Amino acid sequence: MKSLEELKAIREKMQGSVALRSEDSDQTRVVVGMATCGIASGARPVLNTLAEAVAEKKLDKVVVTQTGCIGLCQYEPIVEVYEPGKEKVTYVKMTPDKALEVVNRHLNGGSPIKEYTLNSTTL
Amino acid sequence: MYRSHVLVCGGTGCTSSGSQKIMETLRTEIAKAGLDKEVSVVQTGCHGLCALGPIMIVYPEAVFYSMVKDEDIPEIVSEHLVKGRVVKRLVYEETVTDEGIKSLADTDFYKKQHRIALRNCGVINPENIDEYIGTRGYEALGKVLTSMTPEEVIQVILDSGLRGRGGAGFPTGRKWQLARNLVQDGGQKYVCCNADEGDPGAFMDRSVLEGDPHAVLEAMAIAGYAIGASQGYIYVRAEYPIAVQRLNIAIGQAREYGLLGKDIFGTGFDFDIELRLGAGAFVCGEETALMTSIEGNRGEPRPRPPFPAVKGLFERPTILNNVETYANVAQIILNGAEWFASMGTEKSKGTKVFALGGKIKNTGLVEVPMGTTLREIVEEIGGGIPNGKKFKAAQTGGPSGGCIPAEHLDVPIDYDNLIAIGSMMGSGGLIVMDEDNCMVDIAKFFLEFTVDESCGKCTPCRIGTKRLYEMLDKITKGQGTLEDLDKMEELCYYIKDNALCGLGQTAPNPVLSTLRYFRDEYIAHVVDKKCPAGVCKNLLTFTIDKEKCIGCGMCAKQCPGNAISKTDYIAPGKKLPAMAIDPAKCVKCGACMATCKFKAISKK
Numbered sequence: 001m002k003s004l005e006e007l008k009a010i011r012e013k014m015q016g017s018v019a020l021r022s023e024d025s026d027q028t029r030v031v032v033g034m035a036t037c038g039i040a041s042g043a044r045p046v047l048n049t050l051a052e053a054v055a056e057k058k059l060d061k062v063v064v065t066q067t068g069c070i071g072l073c074q075y076e077p078i079v080e081v082y083e084p085g086k087e088k089v090t091y092v093k094m095t096p097d098k099a100l101e102v103v104n105r106h107l108n109g110g111s112p113i114k115e116y117t118l119n120s121t122t123l
Numbered sequence: 124m125y126r127s128h129v130l131v132c133g134g135t136g137c138t139s140s141g142s143q144k145i146m147e148t149l150r151t152e153i154a155k156a157g158l159d160k161e162v163s164v165v166q167t168g169c170h171g172l173c174a175l176g177p178i179m180i181v182y183p184e185a186v187f188y189s190m191v192k193d194e195d196i197p198e199i200v201s202e203h204l205v206k207g208r209v210v211k212r213l214v215y216e217e218t219v220t221d222e223g224i225k226s227l228a229d230t231d232f233y234k235k236q237h238r239i240a241l242r243n244c245g246v247i248n249p250e251n252i253d254e255y256i257g258t259r260g261y262e263a264l265g266k267v268l269t270s271m272t273p274e275e276v277i278q279v280i281l282d283s284g285l286r287g288r289g290g291a292g293f294p295t296g297r298k299w300q301l302a303r304n305l306v307q308d309g310g311q312k313y314v315c316c317n318a319d320e321g322d323p324g325a326f327m328d329r330s331v332l333e334g335d336p337h338a339v340l341e342a343m344a345i346a347g348y349a350i351g352a353s354q355g356y357i358y359v360r361a362e363y364p365i366a367v368q369r370l371n372i373a374i375g376q377a378r379e380y381g382l383l384g385k386d387i388f389g390t391g392f393d394f395d396i397e398l399r400l401g402a403g404a405f406v407c408g409e410e411t412a413l414m415t416s417i418e419g420n421r422g423e424p425r426p427r428p429p430f431p432a433v434k435g436l437f438e439r440p441t442i443l444n445n446v447e448t449y450a451n452v453a454q455i456i457l458n459g460a461e462w463f464a465s466m467g468t469e470k471s472k473g474t475k476v477f478a479l480g481g482k483i484k485n486t487g488l489v490e491v492p493m494g495t496t497l498r499e500i501v502e503e504i505g506g507g508i509p510n511g512k513k514f515k516a517a518q519t520g521g522p523s524g525g526c527i528p529a530e531h532l533d534v535p536i537d538y539d540n541l542i543a544i545g546s547m548m549g550s551g552g553l554i555v556m557d558e559d560n561c562m563v564d565i566a567k568f569f570l571e572f573t574v575d576e577s578c579g580k581c582t583p584c585r586i587g588t589k590r591l592y593e594m595l596d597k598i599t600k601g602q603g604t605l606e607d608l609d610k611m612e613e614l615c616y617y618i619k620d621n622a623l624c625g626l627g628q629t630a631p632n633p634v635l636s637t638l639r640y641f642r643d644e645y646i647a648h649v650v651d652k653k654c655p656a657g658v659c660k661n662l663l664t665f666t667i668d669k670e671k672c673i674g675c676g677m678c679a680k681q682c683p684g685n686a687i688s689k690t691d692y693i694a695p696g697k698k699l700p701a702m703a704i705d706p707a708k709c710v711k712c713g714a715c716m717a718t719c720k721f722k723a724i725s726k727k
Contacts, residue, residue, distance in 0.1 A: 001381040002389040004265045007256060014257025020128055021182045021246055034207040048161060051126030063183035064126055066207030 016055040020063070026084050028062045028107065030054070033078040035069030042095070043077035049096040050079070053103040062107050075121065081106065090118040125163040127204065129153075130180045132245060134169030134333050135326070135365055136487075137176035141193065145177055148193050152200040162204050168334015170245035172232055174486040175215060180227070180245075187227050189215040235504055237466065238490045239474050240288075240327075240450035244334030249369050252376040255337040261382050263453035264341050267348055268390045273303060276349040280452070282460035284472030289317055289408075289445030290523065290549045291625070292471070292538035295452075301432035302350040302442045312352035313441040314343050315417070316449060318359035318366070319401045319408040322521025323572060325552030327476040328446035330488050332359065332366035335450065336373035340383065340396060342452035347394040350442055355396040358413050362403055370398055405522075405576035409624045410443045412578065423580045424624035445550070447476055467493030471537035479505050481554040482512065494535040497527060501555055512557035516640070520549025522569045522576075523629030525636025526562065545636040547629070561658035562641040563648055567595040569633040577626065584627030587618040591634060598645065599659040601652040608645055612638060653727075660711040663726045665704050667715075671723035674699025678715035678724065684708050687715060 001007060032038070032047040043066075051064045070078050075092035079102065082088050089112045091102060098116055106112050114120055131137075131146045149164050170178050175189035179199075186209050188199065195213055202208045211219055217232075218225045227233055238244075247254040255261070267276050281296030302312060316339060320328040332339065343355040359367055374396055377383040385393045399417045406412045407422040414436045416422035435441025451473060455463045464472045471493040477500065480486055484506030491500060497517055501507065508514055516526040525546035527534075534540050538548050556565065570592040579585045594611050597603045615631035615638075622628045638645060647653050654662040667678070669692050679687040679702060686708035689700050704715070704724075716724040 002386075004269060004388060007261055007265055007388075010253055010256045011259065011262070014253050017125065017128070018247065018254060018257040020125075021130065021180075021185075032207070034205070036206070039206070044161075048126060051161075052124050055124050065183045066127075068206055068208040 012058075015060065016058060019060045026061065028084070029082040030062060030064045030107070031067045031080045031082065032064070033068070033070045033076055033080075034066040035073075037069060037073035038076040038078065041076040045096045046077045046079065046094045046099045049099045050103060053100055054107065057103060057108055059103075059107055072118075075118065078118075081112070091116045092118050092121055125161060127162045128182045129162060129164050129204070130167045130182065130245065131164060132168070132170050132176060132178040133166040133249075133365070134173070134176075134244075134330055135363075136169065136173035137178055138365065140176045142177040142191075144193055145179070145191055145196060148196040149200070152197050153204065156200055156205050158200075158204055165248045166250070167246060168244040168249050169241075169330035169488055171236075171241065171330075171488040171490075172215075172485060173488065174484070178245075184209070184224070185227055186224055187215045187218050188213050231506065232485050232487075232489070232504055235495065235499060236490050237474050237492050239454050239463075240331060240338075240447050240476055241334070241488065241490045242454070243338065244330055244488075247335065249334055249336055250372050252337060252373065252380060252382075255335070259457060260337055260453075261341055263456035264344050264348075264382065265388055266456060267345050268388050268392055273349045273351065276345060276456070277303060279456060279460045280349075283455045283463040284460075284467070284470075285448065285451055285455060285463065286471060286538060287445060288447035288451075288475065288550070290520065290547065292548060295444060295448055298432060298442050298444070299346060299349050301430070302352075302440045305433050306440045311354065311437075311439050312350055313436045313439060314346045314350065314352045314355040315414065315436060315441055315443040316343055316355065316357040317408060317410065317413060317443055317445045318357055318363075319413060320360065320363075320446070320550060321403075321405040321408045321576075322523075322550050322552045323569075324480040324554050325478045325521060325550050327478050327488055327551050329363050329366050331446050331450045331476075332363065333369055336366075336369045337377065338453060339370075339446055339449045340373055340377055342449035343396055344383065344387070344394045345452055345456065346442060346444070346449075348392055350440070352442075353393045353395070355394065356399050356417055356436070357396060358399045358401055358407070358417055360403060361400040367398065367400065374398070404578070405572075406578040406624070406626050409626055411624065413443065414441065423578045424626070426623060447551070468535060468537045468540075470539055475536070475548065475551060477551045477553040479553050479555070481518075482508050482557040482560070483555040484509050493537045496533050496535055498532040500536075500553065501532070505555065508555065508557050512559065514555070515558050515560060516556045516562065518546075518554040518556065518565065518633075519552065520547040520629075520632070521552045522572050523547060523625065523632055524549045524552075525632045526556070526565065526640060527636075528640040530640075545632070545639055547632070559656055559658070561599075561654050561656040562637040562644045563595060563599055563654075564656075564658045566633045566637045567592065567599055570595055570630070573626065573630040577630075581621075581623035581627060583618045583621040584623065584630065587614060587622070588627070588630050590614060591618070591631065595634070598648045599654070600661040601648065601659075603645075603649040605646075605649055608638065608642075608649065657726050663711050664706055665709055665711060665713070665716060665724060665726050667702050667704055668723045668725065669701035669703070670694045671721055672701035673697050673721055673723075674701055676702065677718050677720075678702055681714040681718045683712060683714065684710045686710070 077094040179188040286292040412424040
């Protein structure tokens with residue numbers, strides 16, 4: 001290594017993974033339901049897509065984590081987004097493609113995708 | 124890319140309670156569950172809460188599992204990592220609340236802490252230089268080499284008010300300034316790191332080396348640039364195998380990246396570091412003895428002046444700083460002198476790491492701003508004294524320090540306040556004592572240590588500490604006189620004034636401070652021939668309460684001296700005759716008392 005740029009490159013590469021270990025209160029939490037029902041309907045690829053896309057976009061205020069059964073098993077995979085000071089947004093019947101959209105439009109762009117949410121689904 | 128990190132403590136404490144095995148099982152179970160591409164297992168340094176080891180934290184949720192057992196791992200993997208359900212019964216109980224899992228930073232143990240020297244300990248993998256760089260590692264070195272003059276670096280350290288964390292508290296910037304300016308012949312200078320942590324009960328330097336070795340390497344390179352040195356030495360105890368191993372890995376990685384060696388960052392600055400292992404002599408933590416030992420000679424101190432800044436290692440200008448001091452340097456460069464100086468008290472800036480030990484609930488490593496009171500450390504962070512006992516004293520500074528009694532619990536801790544109340548900061552060992560500790564016995568313990576560790580070069584230390592020890596021994600055996608107390612005090616001052624190095628000059632401190640605050644205990648030993656805390660064996664008598672004794676005879680079976688036999692008295696309501704102890708045969712081992720289920724035996 002002969003320059004500060006090289007150092008910076010390594011730092012940026014590592015930042016995403018080290019930032020995962022911080023405990024900020026102003027973080028946005030993206031929670032994926034990962035009980036048996038969620039896993040069976042394909043929550044794992046959704047979770048991994050979310051985690052990868054968030055890291056790729058360097059959204060260091062966003063953490064992707066998992067939870068157990070939310071209770072709406074027929075709508076799994078479910079993804080909940082908790083933004084500080086805002087109402088929870090619940091996405092249902094998620095796929096990796098939809099997850100990518102959520103990262104781009106909601107987490108990065110700031111506007112929730114209404115048509116994927118629980119509210120727009122007829123229960 | 125991993126979505127979750129499982130951090131397992133690989134510090135010495137958790138390693139000895141089995142964390143290596145836990146990591147192995149974790150990796151196997153994670154692979155079995157098919158999660159090895161999603162969840163990574165990271166070995167870190169010390170988290171501080173050693174009492175609860177082995178420690179494991181799952182991120183991003185930051186769930187803190189304590190006292191993890193190997194057999195719990197399959198459950199944690201299948202429940203938490205696969206299904207996202209926290210295994211509450213295995214989580215550190217203070218973080219479990221009705222609303223869910225509380226953040227670790229909000230627990231009593233961490234709430235009042237401010238981690239600068241320990242900021243990466245327990246957070247990064249110390250064996251991976253990339254993780255250190257990911258937390259702004261080596262950025263400070265880059266900054267000083269490319270945009271600051273050595274004088275500017277020294278000025279920042281001076282302005283920050285950083286003082287030596289090894290014990291004496293000499294201003295670090297001043298030390299660097301002397302080494303830069305005093306000898307101007309362009310010859311070799313040296314940067315040394317004192318990692319010869321020898322105080323009984325102190326382990327903060329070990330934890331920094333194990334948890335964040337690159338922080339020390341980076342700071343030494345910065346110091347090298349500041350004083351104009353191209354060679355550094357770390358003198359570390361051979362008894363710290365994990366620290367030595369991680370330092371070696373860290374030095375290797377830094378060289379590979381060109382962060383140590385020739386022409387660092389293409390600036391023409393050369394700096395390299397070598398390790399020197401100490402063989403475990405306490406005196407080698409004294410700076411002149413340490414340098415003599417690095418030179419390959421027997422570790423003995425020499426008179427100062429000349430100070431190391433003028434004539435140190437190989438008779439060349441040398442700076443020697445403690446591990447914890449170095450651990451602050453890169454942060455000061457990055458965040459500025461004002462940031463550091465905004466913490467602490469008027470004359471002691473920043474934070475201090477303490478190793479909490481003794482009679483305290485949360486044994487471990489804490490870092491608090493200077494000026495925090497002993498009460499906050501002991502009662503809030505440390506969780507108080509176990510078993511409802513009363514606080515009696517805290518010992519700081521190891522064999523060089525003294526005991527702080529309950530009346531001084533509210534003194535803000537900094538270098539000057541501790542000296543004013545007869546102790547010293549020392550390297551940061553903090554041993555808490557309760558009413559069951561005998562202060563004369565404590566003084567004797569530390570004196571026995573210094574007698575063992577005195578190098579023998581100067582008479583006041585070699586013979587003086589031995590005589591002090593003998594007098595203390597006499598007192599604990601009930602053979603002391605009041606005159607001995609006065610003689611002892613006089614001898615203490617004589618040793619302090621005349622010993623060659625810091626070891627001897629501070630060795631009488633445990634005696635002086637206990638004499639100052641607990642003279643009544645000395646007098647109880649001398650005049651009443653009693654040990655109020657019930658520690659000094661020769662002053663104790665074990666007796667059996669014949670009304671409580673059911674005559675089971677268990678005590679007699681345990682007694683190694685056949686001192687217990689049956690009497691012909693049967694207490695009302697009991698079926699067998701009571702036992703009695705023959706004081707002439709009793710060796711006062713306490714085995715009978717420990718075995719009696721009926722609390723019929725007492726010592727006085």
